[in-house]
Amino acid sequence: KAGVTQTPRYLIKTRGQQVTLSCSPISGHRSVSWYQQTPGQGLQFLFEYFSETQRNKGNFPGRFSGRQFSNSRSEMNVSTLELGDSALYLCASSLVGTGGTYEQYFGPGTRLTVT
Amino acid sequence: KQEVTQIPAALSVPEGENLVLNCSFTDSAIYNLQWFRQDPGKGLTSLLLIQSSQREQTSGRLNASLDKSSGRSTLYIAASQPGDSATYLCAVSSNYQLIWGAGTKLIIKP
Numbered sequence: 001k002a003g004v005t006q007t008p009r010y011l012i013k014t015r016g017q018q019v020t021l022s023c024s025p026i027s028g029h030r031s032v033s034w035y036q037q038t039p040g041q042g043l044q045f046l047f048e049y050f051s052e053t054q055r056n057k058g059n060f061p062g063r064f065s066g067r068q069f070s071n072s073r074s075e076m077n078v079s080t081l082e083l084g085d086s087a088l089y090l091c092a093s094s095l096v097g098t099g100g101t102y103e104q105y106f107g108p109g110t111r112l113t114v115t
Numbered sequence: 116k117q118e119v120t121q122i123p124a125a126l127s128v129p130e131g132e133n134l135v136l137n138c139s140f141t142d143s144a145i146y147n148l149q150w151f152r153q154d155p156g157k158g159l160t161s162l163l164l165i166q167s168s169q170r171e172q173t174s175g176r177l178n179a180s181l182d183k184s185s186g187r188s189t190l191y192i193a194a195s196q197p198g199d200s201a202t203y204l205c206a207v208s209s210n211y212q213l214i215w216g217a218g219t220k221l222i223i224k225p
Binding site: 035050055056092103104105 | 149151157159208211215217
């Protein structure tokens, strides 16, 4: 079974631009979560989607948004990029139980550099 | 607000030693707890998941325990090898999100 895939793997953008990252979950997984990893803040939760609905959102500004499609693939968008948005963006997929998600499987990440 | 702490932040031991990594959390209302491994510049690899109703899980040389009442989990690595060198992260799951510790950077010296 194929793992979680993320595209692109590397991205360089300029301040003020916007960016869209893509995530394809493991087949059969309907929950997709996004996380940001930086040296200073560590891993932080961005949002989680299940059946095209956002069920939870982390403490990030409105410039960060996401969506999930009917085939469970997900995208996240960052508008008006800032230097501080440089990070590794990780996507995870999982099966869903009653009250929470089961084991989360992570993709390789997209490394975003903002100059 | 849930907070996850990992101690120590870094650990360097000779090959062959058994070692314990610690993870503590402030709110016992968790759905499960996962241990991950991250190699430099790479993504996250899931090592073990413990459901909130479980006390421990084992996989090969790894054993993870969970004590919800005291807000603690430990990851035990037996007979450490240089290939175990990585950063180990624990994360607790609640409300459809993972809340992370800062990790323990482990170096196993040959």
